Structure formats: C-alpha cells, structure tokens
Amino acid sequence: MDGDLVPGERNGVRFDQKKLYICTKTKMPSLDLESILKPSLRDNKALTVATKGYLQKYPVIILLFAVSWCPHCRTFTPELAKYIKKHAGVGVVLIPSEDDVDSFETYQRTMPWPTVEFEHGQKISPKLMKMFHLSGFPSAVAVTADGEMITDKVRELVIRDEPIVVIGEEEEEEEEDE
Numbered sequence: 001m002d003g004d005l006v007p008g009e010r011n012g013v014r015f016d017q018k019k020l021y022i023c024t025k026t027k028m029p030s031l032d033l034e035s036i037l038k039p040s041l042r043d044n045k046a047l048t049v050a051t052k053g054y055l056q057k058y059p060v061i062i063l064l065f066a067v068s069w070c071p072h073c074r075t076f077t078p079e080l081a082k083y084i085k086k087h088a089g090v091g092v093v094l095i096p097s098e099d100d101v102d103s104f105e106t107y108q109r110t111m112p113w114p115t116v117e118f119e120h121g122q123k124i125s126p127k128l129m130k131m132f133h134l135s136g137f138p139s140a141v142a143v144t145a146d147g148e149m150i151t152d153k154v155r156e157l158v159i160r161d162e163p164i165v166v167i168g169e170e171e172e173e174e175e176e177d178e
Helices: 033-037 051-057 071-086 101-108 118-131 154-160 169-177
Strands: 008-010 013-015 021-023 040-042 048-050 060-066 090-096 139-144 149-151 165-167
Touching: 033 051, 033 118, 040 051, 048 051, 051 090, 060 071, 060 118, 071 090, 071 154, 090 101, 090 118, 101 118, 139 154
Parallel strands: 021 165, 060 090
Antiparallel strands: 008 013, 040 048, 060 139, 139 149
C-alpha cells in the first residue's frame, strides 16, 4: 500500500477526505482462504460453520488477530462488531492467537463472528501475522473472499467508521465488456 491517501487523484481515481478508497492491486499473492482456514469454522455457540459458505456471503473478509488478555482487543472487538453491522458485505473471522484454550473460548463467545478452531489457529496465526507484516494485538487485515489482500489498515477504518471500498473491479468489468 502507498500509505495514507490524501485528497487528490492517484491512478485516475479521485480521493476525498470523506471516503478512503482501498485498491485490491497489491504485491501479495492471493490466498486460498478455505484451505488456510480449514473447511469449517466455529461460531460463538460452538456450532460448525462451513468456511466456503461463510466466505461466499461477504465480498470483504476481515481476518482478526486478537487475544482475551489484551485491553486494546477488548476495546476494539465491540467497535468492530458495531462496524460490521453498519457496513454491509463485511465478514470477520477470528484467528486464535491465545495460549490458553479456556480463555480463548470465553473471549470468543462474546463475538458475533466465527473463528478458526483453537489448535489450528495457534499454528496459522504466527505465519499469517508474519506474512501480512502484522505485530501486536489487535491486528486485522481485509481480504476479498478470493483471498486478495485489500488493506492492513482495518483498525484505522473501523475507528474512523469509514467503509472498505474495493476499487478496480468496475474497471476490470468495463474492460471485459469491450
């Protein structure tokens, strides 16, 4: 990403201070989210959720890395819950980063989104955080359901209550029509 966008024009797209537009064109390769997350997730009532079906419901998926012992996480996750209610088309998957399964399960029950199974989350969390260049908690990235990186500025967007708008798709559709 080019850093924070300022009012003006970049690559033919007009930016203003009211909306932050995030481009899907990044140097990071697409991820096979269903394979990475496993075929099933678990909701806050410990029920199984099909990963593929969940991913297909949302054009934008936020991968959330949070832990129960972190005060910033306990503050951020309710804000994220409000954000996803307000901004349609955004799903969240919690990637467990806890050391203790009981603490994780208690924390996860407070969230309205599904999670990766605890043991699998412990394996993939450090790898994904390293791949996305994330450090500390909470951390979050937004990806498309197809696994294309959108932004690692999720916390900033949630705090400012700004939508995650994916640009570039309309341009690609117009090119296909020609």
